[in-house]
Amino acid sequence: MIELRPNQAEPIRKAIEFFEAKKPKPSLIVLPTAWGKSILTAFVAKNSRDKIIVLQPSKELLEQNYLKYCSLCGVFDVNAGIYSASFGRKEIAHITYATIGSIKNMGAEFKRLGFTKMLIDEAHLYPRNADSMLGRFLSESGITHVLGLTATPVKLQTNRDINGESFSKLVMLTSRSKKGNFFKDIIHVGQVQEMVEMGFWSPLKYETSAFDGSELVFNSSKSEYTEESVQRAYDANGGTQGIIDALNAHPDRKHILAFCPSVADAINLSEQYPDSAVIYGDMDKRERADIISRFREGKIRVIFNVRVLSTGFDYTGIDCIVLGISTASIALYYQIIGRATRIQQGKADALIVDLGGNVDRFGHVEDIVFEKGKQWRMFGSGGRLLSGIPIHDIGNYTRADTQAIDAKAEAPIEIMPFGKYKGERLTDIPTNYKQWMIRTFEWNSRNEKLRKSLVATM
Known part of the structure; x- marks a missing residue:
């Protein structure tokens, strides 16, 4: 067994505790490049009393994680198997290292076999929507514990401004978005500066x-x-x-x-x-x-x-x-x-x-640091804000601006952004039109702020 670095013991402990908890929310552990995520996956898998799937996005990473588990445990193939068509092996064991493309249609089978835990390496690479391969597998398998590992807990999101123009921003995987936020929290962050x-x-x-x-x-x-x-x-x-x-x-x-x-x-x-x-x-x-x-x-x-x-x-x-x-x-x-x-x-x-x-x-x-204020954010040199703002605005906002950004996000919408009354104050729009909008529009996380603002003026 290897001797852990000073910065490795705590996230490994937190990961093991996560899988022992009764009903944890899907969460993330953020670890920088070169931290040794394959070591964490090995320790977590070794200490799992329940059957667990270790998911990775590629054959190369699967091999790396599997071999690290085998080397730390000292004996190959004990309690561990590989289920990956690209690897040429289809074994289901107590600890199953897999790629999602190979198990996407096997949710019911893994449920029948009693699998309840999943550890996802490079979690930022997987789509968050429920109809994705991962989303369907999780729904059909009944997996109760999902923990993701990543160095970059952000996803690219495309939006439209009030003029209908497209723009993109990096959003934290824990932030609400039009595709939802499958991961609800970050339970540990290993900052890059610690490694340095x-x-x-x-x-x-x-x-x-x-x-x-x-x-x-x-x-x-x-x-x-x-x-x-x-x-x-x-x-x-x-x-x-x-x-x-x-x-x-x-x-x-x-x-x-x-x-x-x-x-x-x-x-x-x-x-x-x-x-x-x-x-x-x-x-x-x-x-x-x-x-x-x-x-x-x-x-x-x-x-x-x-x-x-x-x-x-x-x-x-x-x-x-x-x-x-x-x-x-x-x-x-x-x-x-x-x-x-x-x-x-x-x-x-x-x-x-x-x-x-x-x-x-x-x-x-x-x-680069990840910090939790009103929400999780990513900052760079000089405190420049890197997430949650349009990509073309990177460099224009810093940590000091986040309070104003949060206040603006919480403030109600005052001007109608589209449609028949675009540009008019919500308070001046006829009540029957606002009632029609409330009844007929499809409301979701993208436009919930507008719905609340309309209701507040009625």
Whole structure:
């Protein structure tokens, strides 16, 4: 049995207590990249007196979690099985490691076998709506205890403003939304800064260049920049030569991931730069595996890629990230930087070279914190607010503004936002029209505030 780090014992204890509680609400534990979530899943599974499903979004993560359980328990296949078509195994055991695609139609069977507990790794990747694969499985299986693990407890949500224009924002998984909030609370947060202070995160150094973002344009939902505008911004800010100059300026960096806006750019760079290779989504899997293997062995210094290695690639030796792209997604930014945060003997730090204006936009990832005030929120460098506001407004609000934001959210609606009386005060709208709205409209969490405001004026 391994010796737990100082910051690992408490969340493991809370997770075990959660599964022993009689009727807990679906909840989350937030743990930063490199914390060791597979260790928590192993300890929880080992201590579960009841049958439990450990759910993960991919074959690779399933294998990692399963092997960690086996190594900690000392004996393979004791009380644990794998149910995953992509893994080629379909075993139901006291502890069943599974992917949702393989068990989505087996809710009734797991209920018959007495399963009542579920632990979900990378919980932010699963849809919250009741008609999703996970939603249907939970309904049919009668699972009573659901605990999710994630480093980023946020989801992208698209809304419309009073003028009918689309905008997007990151909402905490515990926040009410048009798709509901399956997870009701966060029972533990492991802050990134804890990892840094304890020496479990590689120190990060940031190097930024002057960036002209005038070419960047949001997509129709204002959730991310368009690919075309990211390409234009890349070309206008040095493009290929900018990345080459950044690589040449740091010959001491041995294992580098460089992110490019297009496959053509990545291939072009790999053809020009020595000791490099390219990885993209459609390439042969064997070729990709060979490149990654040679990268780990130090035979390749630089891998150029197009967001392919932003998640799930955890080689600890990465000591430099070159961001040649611009993104409006804090989740993508966090995941990319996270590739360099793992510690390794002989690795003093990791360098983040940002050529896309991302550091100025979001701040340093080690400054990210999750805090609970009137609701859970995500903050970044300088207290900038990162969740619950339109993505295009990130950088315009800070922790100090949240009190005013909450007050505005609680204040009743005074002006009719749409329809026949759009723009008029609710108090001036005929009562019979407001009564008709109350009777005929479909009211839900999205428009409940309007319903209450109408009632208050009648």
